[in-house]
Amino acid sequence: MSSKTAVARPETLPVEKDPDILAAASRLAGEDLCSIADLSSSEVRAILKLGHDVKHNPRTYRHALDAKQMVLMFEKASLRTRLAFETGINTMGGNAIFVDQTNSPLGERESIADVARNVERWVDVIVLRTYAHDTITEMAANARVPVINALSDFEHPCQALADFMTIEERFGSAEGVNFTFVGDGNNVCHSLMLTGAQLGANVTVATPRGYSPDIEIVTIAREICERNHGELRLMQDPHAAVKEADAVYTDVCVSMGFEHESTKRQPIFRPFQVNEALMAEARPGAVFMHCLPARRNEEVTDAVLDGPQSIAFDQAENRMHAQKALLLLLLGGLANVASFQ
Ligand code: CP
Numbered sequence: 096m097s098s099k100t101a102v103a104r105p106e107t108l109p110v111e112k113d114p115d116i117l118a119a120a121s122r123l124a125g126e127d128l129c130s131i132a133d134l135s136s137s138e139v140r141a142i143l144k145l146g147h148d149v150k151h152n153p154r155t156y157r158h159a160l161d162a163k164q165m166v167l168m169f170e171k172a173s174l175r176t177r178l179a180f181e182t183g184i185n186t187m188g189g190n191a192i193f194v195d196q197t198n199s200p201l202g203e204r205e206s207i208a209d210v211a212r213n214v215e216r217w218v219d220v221i222v223l224r225t226y227a228h229d230t231i232t233e234m235a236a237n238a239r240v241p242v243i244n245a246l247s248d249f250e251h252p253c254q255a256l257a258d259f260m261t262i263e264e265r266f267g268s269a270e271g272v273n274f275t276f277v278g279d280g281n282n283v284c285h286s287l288m289l290t291g292a293q294l295g296a297n298v299t300v301a302t303p304r305g306y307s308p309d310i311e312i313v314t315i316a317r318e319i320c321e322r323n324h325g326e327l328r329l330m331q332d333p334h335a336a337v338k339e340a341d342a343v344y345t346d347v348c349v350s351m352g353f354e355h356e357s358t359k360r361q362p363i364f365r366p367f368q369v370n371e372a373l374m375a376e377a378r379p380g381a382v383f384m385h386c387l388p389a390r391r392n393e394e395v396t397d398a399v400l401d402g403p404q405s406i407a408f409d410q411a412e413n414r415m416h417a418q419k420a421l422l423l424l425l426l427g428g429l430a431n432v433a434s435f436q
Pocket residue numbers: 172173174175176177246254386387388
C-alpha cells in the first residue's frame with residue numbers, strides 16, 4: 096500500500112469553473128441522497144470541493160437557499176447531524192423544522208407514502224434519521240422533493256462526506272491515503288468504505304468475526320475501488336489493519352437500536368479498542384477519527400480521543416460545511432450565487 100504523509104490544506108479552488116461542481120450542480124438538483132452509492136466519484140469530489148469553499152467563504156453562500164424550507168424527521172437522538180443541518184441551512188437563508196419521531200416511528204400513524212405526499216407540499220427537502228433504511232428509500236420513492244439520509248441502520252452518508260473532507264484538509268487529497276476502520280462493520284463503516292473507494296483511498300476494515308460489513312456494500316465498494324485504483328481489505332486483526340495506516344477510525348460498538356446487545360458486545364469488541372498502543376502501530380503522524388458520540392474508554396481511550404492525533408472535533412465541524420455543500424447541490428442553490436452566474 097502506498098501512503099500519504101504530507102500535511103497540507105487544500106488550496107482555495109476556483110469552484111465556479113470546476114467541471115465536477117458544474118456537472119454535479121446540474122445532475123444532482125432535485126435528487127435524493129440515500130446512499131453514497133447514489134453518487135459518482137466526481138460527484139463526491141464535487142461535494143467536498145464545494146464544502147471546502149463553503150467553509151472558507153461562507154458569505155458567498157449566505158443567500159443561496161433564501162426561503163428554502165427543510166424538515167428533519169428523526170427517529171433517533173442526534174447532536175451533530177441535527178445542528179449541522181440546522182445551522183447550515185440557517186446560514187444560507189433557509190429555515191429548518193425539526194420533528195422528533197423518537198416516540199412515533201415513521202409509518203406508524205400513517206403510511207410513509209402519505210407522509211411524503213403531505214410533507215412535499217410544504218418543504219423543499221426532507222432529512223431523515225431512521226432505524227430501517229427502507230423507510231428512507233420509501234420516502235425518497237414517494238416524495239417529489241429531495242430526501243437525505245441522516246443515518247439509517249445501513250448507512251450514514253453525510254458523516255462520511257464530512258470525514259473525507261477532513262482527510263483532504265489533513266493530507267491534501269484522499270487518493271492513496273491508507274484509511275483503516277476498526278470496530279463494528281455497521282452504518283458508518285459502510286458509508287466510509289464507499290466514500291473511500293470513490294476517492295481512491297486504500298480502505299482497510301478490521302471487525303470482530305460476525306460484525307463484518309454487509310456483503311452488498313463490500314461488493315459495491317470493491318467495484319468502485321477497482322475503477323479508482325484503490326484497495327479494499329477486510330480482516331479481523333486490528334493490529335495488522337492499522338499497520339501503515341494514515342488514518343485510524345472507530346465508531347461505538349453498540350449503535351442506536353442495538354442497546355439490548357450491549358453486554359454481549361463489550362467483550363467481543365474489547366480487543367478492537369483504539370488506545371495509545373494501537374495508535375503507536377500506525378504510521379507516525381497518523382490521525383485518529385471518530386464520528387462521535389464516543390463511549391469514552393470503551394471503543395477509544397480518553398488519551399487518544401483527546402490526544403494530538405485526534406481530528407474528531409474537526410470532523411464534527413466539517414459536518415456543517417459538507418452538509419451545506421450537499422444542500423446547495425440538491426436544492427439548486429448555486430443558481431442564486433452571483434459568482435456562479
Ligand atoms: N455523528 C453523528 O451523526 O452524531 P449525532 O448522532 O449526534 O448526529
